[in-house]
Amino acid sequence: MQKISDLSPEHISDIVHMALSDHVSFATIQAEYGLGEKDVKALMRDTLKAGSYKTWRKRVRDFGDRRETYK
Numbered sequence: 001m002q003k004i005s006d007l008s009p010e011h012i013s014d015i016v017h018m019a020l021s022d023h024v025s026f027a028t029i030q031a032e033y034g035l036g037e038k039d040v041k042a043l044m045r046d047t048l049k050a051g052s053y054k055t056w057r058k059r060v061r062d063f064g065d066r067r068e069t070y071k
Contacts, residue, residue: 002034004043015040015046020056022063 007015015033019040027036035043035069045053 004039005034006044007033012043012047015043019044022059 004012011033015029015035018029018032026040029040030036041057044056048056
């Protein structure tokens with residue numbers, strides 16, 4: 001597993017972009033960069049403004065709930 005502090009600014013930017021996308025799962029980010037869901041959340045908390053982070057978390061939570069409904 002890779003540490004957040006070892007990531008280059010380009011990789012951090014890529015991870016943030018992927019996490020903000022509704023089409024990329026935490027599993028995909030973990031497979032590509034070795035960061036688990038908790039690590040991605042920590043990275044997003046450190047990178048985004050507080051309001052943006054809260055909005056992103058709500059969207060991820062709501063989307064996950066809807067996804068479970070359709071399975």
